[in-house]
Amino acid sequence: MTFWTLFWMSLDILFFAAYLIAVFYILFDLFSDHTLNGWWKALWIIFLVFVPFLTALVYIVVRGRGMAERARRRRGVVPEDDSYRPRPSANPASDIAQAQALLDQGAISQGEFEAIKNKALTGRY
Structure with a gap:
């Protein structure tokens, strides 16, 4: 096995792992969002199965702000309150x-x- 074969295989594995992490994070976000209808959740999952890369990109663009807010809420971080500022x-x-x-x-x-x-x-x- 040559160096370049090993290099490209490692790069492929890295990108695949990053993609899997993104998909699992999207699935976790889908199921933790209580405001989203079950049919919409099912539709997102169907698209994730049949057009995975494009659906992941669209999901992050369309629902990215909500993902960040839900993640902050899960960690217990509330939006900034200016009442404590001098x-x-x-x-x-x-x-x-x-x-x-x-x-x-x-x-x-x-x-x-x-x-x-x-x-x-x-x-x-």
Whole structure:
């Protein structure tokens, strides 16, 4: 067996394994999607059997966003909630004045004062 025969055989095996992983992931996604009708699931599976490569590509293009959302939900990751993000202060002048008083007392450092001032003005650290 020559080097190139071994090389192409290894490449074929790699592509076939990647394809099988994609097909199994598509099947897993199909059966975990509770919003999709059973007839649609059956139709996707029939197409996966008879026109596998094209169907896998179409499935990923058409239902890719939903696949990602369902995967995130299975892992327990919820969509981002902006309520935890810092907001600019309602009264930045008083926050900065309080920080200045703490700086004058030596309770905070100059860097901490700058961070508080920046947060009061922009909502970011």
